[in-house]
Amino acid sequence: MDFDVLILFIVLAVILLGTLGFFLVQGGKILPRDKREQYLSQRDPDDLPSGGVDTLEAPPEERPAADEPEFGDAAGGAQGTTVLEPTLETPEPVAGRLARLRARLVKSNNIFGRSLLALLSRDEIDEDVWEEIEEILLMADVGTEPALELVDRLRERVKVEGTQDTGQVKAMLTEELTALVDPSLDRRLTVTAEGRPAVIMVVGVNGVGKTTTIGKLARMLVAEDKDVLLGAADTFRAAAAEQLSTWGHRVGVPTVKSDVEGADPASVAYAAVDKGIELETDVVMIDTAGRLQNKADLMNELGKVKRVVEKKSPVDEVLLVLDATVGQNGLNQAKVFAEVVNVTGIVLTKLDGTARGGIVVAIQRQLGVPVKLIGLGEGPDDLAPFDAEEFVTALLEDR
Numbered sequence: 001m002d003f004d005v006l007i008l009f010i011v012l013a014v015i016l017l018g019t020l021g022f023f024l025v026q027g028g029k030i031l032p033r034d035k036r037e038q039y040l041s042q043r044d045p046d047d048l049p050s051g052g053v054d055t056l057e058a059p060p061e062e063r064p065a066a067d068e069p070e071f072g073d074a075a076g077g078a079q080g081t082t083v084l085e086p087t088l089e090t091p092e093p094v095a096g097r098l099a100r101l102r103a104r105l106v107k108s109n110n111i112f113g114r115s116l117l118a119l120l121s122r123d124e125i126d127e128d129v130w131e132e133i134e135e136i137l138l139m140a141d142v143g144t145e146p147a148l149e150l151v152d153r154l155r156e157r158v159k160v161e162g163t164q165d166t167g168q169v170k171a172m173l174t175e176e177l178t179a180l181v182d183p184s185l186d187r188r189l190t191v192t193a194e195g196r197p198a199v200i201m202v203v204g205v206n207g208v209g210k211t212t213t214i215g216k217l218a219r220m221l222v223a224e225d226k227d228v229l230l231g232a233a234d235t236f237r238a239a240a241a242e243q244l245s246t247w248g249h250r251v252g253v254p255t256v257k258s259d260v261e262g263a264d265p266a267s268v269a270y271a272a273v274d275k276g277i278e279l280e281t282d283v284v285m286i287d288t289a290g291r292l293q294n295k296a297d298l299m300n301e302l303g304k305v306k307r308v309v310e311k312k313s314p315v316d317e318v319l320l321v322l323d324a325t326v327g328q329n330g331l332n333q334a335k336v337f338a339e340v341v342n343v344t345g346i347v348l349t350k351l352d353g354t355a356r357g358g359i360v361v362a363i364q365r366q367l368g369v370p371v372k373l374i375g376l377g378e379g380p381d382d383l384a385p386f387d388a389e390e391f392v393t394a395l396l397e398d399r
């Protein structure tokens with residue numbers, strides 16, 4: 001009897017344990033969904049199980065925002081800390097830039113040079129040929145008066161010297177064109193001032209390349225060991241200040257900008273000069289908003305920016321940026337800007353995309369102000385100091 005009770009007891013115990021085991025296994029599966037997610041999210045990524053179900057993805061690597069300086073080689077610090085050094089770009093040296101960019105000038109003005117040289121290679125240079133030469137000069141935007149002048153002088157020399165030799169006539173053309181571009185003009189930028197930063201203001205209509213030019217010029221100055229500070233007084237276009245500070249970041253140049261969109265540009269320009277004086281920089285460059293020369297209120301605003309800055313420091317350079325591809329329209333812009341702010345130099349951009357290189361002559365004539373820099377591409381070092389002889393030789397190169 002006792003034995004039967006014992007058997008019964010064992011059977012009951014087995015059934016009970018089996019039932020308990022079943023519920024325990026099921027319990028793991030019916031954990032409410034939100035509880036499971038909570039559990040998963042509370043785990044660290046490095047708690048990953050060695051294999052199987054609950055794998056967690058590591059968070060994506062963080063990258064610096066687009067306008068933050070990029071970081072390069074990580075230097076290992078004490079106790080596993082990492083010191084990140086900003087990677088600064090090294091701008092190309094200024095000397096020899098025009099020589100590098102010459103090919104672009106030759107390419108874009110290829111038609112000009114080739115057509116002129118083809119005409120001068122004719123067996124006989126008669127009146128028709130001189131007229132055609134004049135037309136080509138006009139098409140290159142040299143301007144009516146200078147074009148007539150050049151043809152007259154060339155015709156006279158060919159007559160007096162009695163030559164039709166292509167090589168000699170080409171040499172004469174080069175000389176006469178160079179004389180028109182005027183190598184005697186002082187094209188140096190004022191980038192030093194006694195006991196204070198040199199102040200450079202950059203002006204022009206919309207989209208001509210002001211901000212880009214400041215970025216490129218900052219690089220040129222950095223390449224010459226100058227301490228530079230940028231002032232984002234283009235408060236009209238929201239992205240302009242960012243664009244400017246990005247250029248600065250790349251070469252370690254600080255930018256003074258306003259946090260308020262549409263802030264008073266004169267105040268920002270003033271603050272930039274103030275900061276430049278405090279930091280004892282060599283140069284402060286001020287970007288201004290693009291404005292059409294026929295908008296009187298905007299032109300007045302530009303005059304005000306300059307006057308306000310002058311309460312703090314003299315303005316050493318006012319660079320007018322002109323887009324070479326717009327041709328003669330640039331002349332109207334130049335005239336009005338020169339009336340409002342005393343323009344001291346021209347930056348002619350986008351010469352890589354036009355055969356209108358002759359505009360250099362027309363602008364200088366009209367304004368009596370030298371072209372100091374030329375832009376020959378969108379690359380960071382595609383800005384070069386202007387040189388009359390190199391420029392003319394490139395225009396007339398026969399390719």
Ligand SMILES: Nc1nc2c(ncn2[C@@H]2O[C@H](COP(=O)(O)OP(=O)(O)OP(=O)(O)O)[C@@H](O)[C@H]2O)c(=O)[nH]1
Pocket residue numbers: 204205206207208209210211212213234237240289290291349350351352353374375376377378382
């Ligand atoms: N091909 C070429 N493009 C250029 C040159 N200079 C500037 N650009 C381009 O022209 C465009 C306008 O340049 P920005 O510097 O933004 O012009 P901006 O005058 O500051 O413009 P706003 O602030 O709107 O008035 C950009 O796409 C530049 O890359 C150049 O020399 N050659």
